[in-house]
Amino acid sequence: MKFLLKKKNLVLISLAAVTVLFISLLLTFLISDGNKAATNGVFRSADVMKTIGRVEKIILTGSSSKYSGSAGCADFRYLVVGEAGMEIVNVRVEKTDGSGRTWRVLELTEGLGADFNRSCWSRTGGDGA
Numbered sequence: 001m002k003f004l005l006k007k008k009n010l011v012l013i014s015l016a017a018v019t020v021l022f023i024s025l026l027l028t029f030l031i032s033d034g035n036k037a038a039t040n041g042v043f044r045s046a047d048v049m050k051t052i053g054r055v056e057k058i059i060l061t062g063s064s065s066k067y068s069g070s071a072g073c074a075d076f077r078y079l080v081v082g083e084a085g086m087e088i089v090n091v092r093v094e095k096t097d098g099s100g101r102t103w104r105v106l107e108l109t110e111g112l113g114a115d116f117n118r119s120c121w122s123r124t125g126g127d128g129a
Helices: 009-032 032-044 046-052
Strands: 055-068 070-081 087-095 104-110
Touching: 009 055, 009 104, 032 055, 032 070, 032 087, 032 104, 046 055, 046 087, 046 104
Parallel strands: none
Antiparallel strands: 055 070, 070 087, 087 104
């Protein structure tokens, strides 16, 4: 127990955790078709352009996903930098076909604490209940 409490070990453990987090986000960013659909949705969003101007950079800051057979649903959180400022943008995408390649944007919300109104795999809005 004393081994873990040493300052040097805590720093090393923290660095390892940050490195694993960074690598997982980078892999999500590079290989996820859902991420590509979500970033394209951010670039095309008129609401985002109204708020911060033309989008210059999109930085992935978090993601989560769930799968049910061939269907998938993913939420992505981005820090979006535009000409006139920056904003946190949350995007929910889903894949419902069997091909595994077609993702569509379900909802895009702005703000750090923003919640989604549409649940995954529902044809109506709300919580899907």
